[in-house]
Amino acid sequence: MLCIDRGLKIGLITLELLRNIEEFKEIDIGVGTFTNCRECGLTFRVWSKSLKGHCFTFCVYEHRNSDQIIINGKKGCIDMAGDLPYKGDSSNAYLASFPCGEYDKAADKLAELILEKAK
Secondary structure, three states, X not given: OOOOOHHHHHHHHHHHHHOOOHHHHXXXXXXXXXXXXXXXXXXXXXXXXXXXXXXXEEEEEEOOOOOOEEEEEEEOOOOOOOOOOOOOOOOXXXXXXXXXXXXXXXXXXXXXXXXXXXX
């Protein structure tokens, strides 16, 4: 039986929900993966006009100490070469969180954040 990690599943469901957003057709978004011990998920790198052409990397995953869906991120094109796309140094510092299974709400919030950075 094939088993997908819950954090990766959260990222894949979020990615599928984001595919239907019309405004994203005009935005450069790179999708990648990340792993940090018990956390894994997808990254979404956005090249931002508001950041004068620089990149902002968001990530979506399951929190290591709960089953919450977490949206995190920080400035820069995080490529996993020793850096993680986390807002702060604590596992409790993040941009948004949602109860387990609230994929639509998490995807809506991530879309809002991406569109905000892409302006």
